[in-house]
Amino acid sequence: MLKVAKFGGTSLADENQFKKVHDIVINNEERKFVVVSAPGKRFKEDNKITDLLYLTHAHVKYSVPYDPVLKIIEFRFNNIKKVLNLSVDLDKEFDEIRHQLDNKCSEDYIVSRGEYLSALLLADYLKCDFIDAKNIIFFNFNGTINKEKTREAIRQATKNSLKAVIPGFYGVYPDGSIRTFSRGGSDISGAIVSSAVNADLYENWTDVSGFLIADPRIVPNPKQIKKITYQELRELSYMGASVLHDEAIFPVREAGIPINIKNTNEPDNPGTIIMGKDDFEDGYENEYIITGIAGRKNFSAFYIRKEHMSNEVGFIRKALEVFEERGLSIDHIPSGIDTVSIVLPSEGVDKISYEIVEALKVKCKTDFVKVHNNLSLVSTVGINMANKPGVSAKLFGALGAANINIRMIDQGSSEINIIVGVENKDFEKTIHAIYDAFVK
Numbered sequence: 001m002l003k004v005a006k007f008g009g010t011s012l013a014d015e016n017q018f019k020k021v022h023d024i025v026i027n028n029e030e031r032k033f034v035v036v037s038a039p040g041k042r043f044k045e046d047n048k049i050t051d052l053l054y055l056t057h058a059h060v061k062y063s064v065p066y067d068p069v070l071k072i073i074e075f076r077f078n079n080i081k082k083v084l085n086l087s088v089d090l091d092k093e094f095d096e097i098r099h100q101l102d103n104k105c106s107e108d109y110i111v112s113r114g115e116y117l118s119a120l121l122l123a124d125y126l127k128c129d130f131i132d133a134k135n136i137i138f139f140n141f142n143g144t145i146n147k148e149k150t151r152e153a154i155r156q157a158t159k160n161s162l163k164a165v166i167p168g169f170y171g172v173y174p175d176g177s178i179r180t181f182s183r184g185g186s187d188i189s190g191a192i193v194s195s196a197v198n199a200d201l202y203e204n205w206t207d208v209s210g211f212l213i214a215d216p217r218i219v220p221n222p223k224q225i226k227k228i229t230y231q232e233l234r235e236l237s238y239m240g241a242s243v244l245h246d247e248a249i250f251p252v253r254e255a256g257i258p259i260n261i262k263n264t265n266e267p268d269n270p271g272t273i274i275m276g277k278d279d280f281e282d283g284y285e286n287e288y289i290i291t292g293i294a295g296r297k298n299f300s301a302f303y304i305r306k307e308h309m310s311n312e313v314g315f316i317r318k319a320l321e322v323f324e325e326r327g328l329s330i331d332h333i334p335s336g337i338d339t340v341s342i343v344l345p346s347e348g349v350d351k352i353s354y355e356i357v358e359a360l361k362v363k364c365k366t367d368f369v370k371v372h373n374n375l376s377l378v379s380t381v382g383i384n385m386a387n388k389p390g391v392s393a394k395l396f397g398a399l400g401a402a403n404i405n406i407r408m409i410d411q412g413s414s415e416i417n418i419i420v421g422v423e424n425k426d427f428e429k430t431i432h433a434i435y436d437a438f439v440k
Helices: 015-026 049-061 067-084 090-102 107-126 147-158 186-196 230-238 246-255 315-324 353-364 391-401 424-438
Strands: 003-007 031-036 164-167 170-172 178-180 201-206 227-229 259-263 272-275 292-305 339-345 368-381 406-411 417-423
Touching: 003 015, 003 186, 015 031, 015 067, 015 107, 031 107, 031 186, 049 067, 049 090, 049 107, 067 090, 067 107, 090 107, 107 164, 107 170, 107 178, 147 186, 164 186, 186 201, 186 246, 227 230, 230 246, 230 272, 230 292, 230 368, 246 259, 292 353, 292 424, 315 339, 315 353, 339 368, 353 368, 368 406, 368 424, 391 406, 391 417, 391 424, 417 424
Parallel strands: 003 031, 003 201, 031 164, 201 259, 227 272
Antiparallel strands: 170 178, 259 272, 292 339, 292 368, 368 417, 406 417
16 A cells, blocks of 8 residues: 655644654654644744744834844754754855845745755655655646646655655746745645645644544533545535645546545544445445534624515626625525525625625615625535435424524535534524434
8 A cells, every 4th residue: 555644834843843754754654744833832822933934024014124033943943953963054045035035035945944944854854855845746727736747856866765755835937936825725735745646545643632522612522523425525524614725626536536634643543434425335334313503603694585586597697796796705605485595604704794784785775785794604514414314303393493594595416414504692602402313
């Protein structure tokens, strides 16, 4: 079996975490290619290296001395090098970084140095190859990945390597300049490498033992999700259950490669396996009818009512144009015969809600448009829910018993999720009630 192992920032936060990663990699020869993030926080009040690098670039941009911040970064990397007795010439690397900063380098270049230095140190520690992401991950100028060029470059770079470490988070534009993914993009790098080398498994190592059925900050000690489909993961991630970058799913999903979310601090825990539904063993079902619960606060719903709306061709399109003209993305559109609600995050509309209401009245030729604010959306997800009678009744019954008023109901066409809209003040209570009804 061939495994690609990606280690996140908490897994590489200091020399002790480097030691854990070292042991995980050398104790399993199947872990042939390792993708790394920049060192993360060592403790709650600490700073992530990437955040410090963004700050360094901001200092340059606004003509503020950057060296005090860069020295903090330099100290952390040098401490790892010293404790682990590594031979990487960090003085040379930081001289180059200072040269680039003095010559007004791009933000993408400087923030990519966290992953670059992290990979250099780990490759030295593991005594294996270092493959720079700038030589194997290629972007088009529009920000998309040049898949064919990237795949071929990865295959050529890795074909003779027994083991290699690759920095995540960045690649290059056609002109050779550094281009980064969005934050958390090392997950995507790992997925791209996994697909290119035809890995049997993509391991994503972090500081949690896989996905949990609910947020542990809301539900104490929630049960772990043992297996989850890509489709379920997308639904939960969108609603805030974020352990893996959303875009990391696609390269491995297309290649049929499962993902294993693992905990660097608890390596023997099996974690959570993510794969296509067809890849599950015949008859496999999770222990519970639902797979997970996730939600987000602070949505606004624009409620529009007009008699005979359903007979008016283009009514929904006219309403949506109001939001499109203002660059606003819509989350949900529950509707009735003469009513429709347009739901989207409050951020971005709170200051222009009156303007939107008036525009909707004009576009839709109706006098009744009302805004409901302080709305939370809670999604209950489960691939097997569609095959189980009474799931909706059980969910709504639990919310009714908890005296929670449901402001909106939306069930996806795939029938793997049920979304309810409740008041912000009932958000935590809603998740508790659903969890207790289906899991506890």
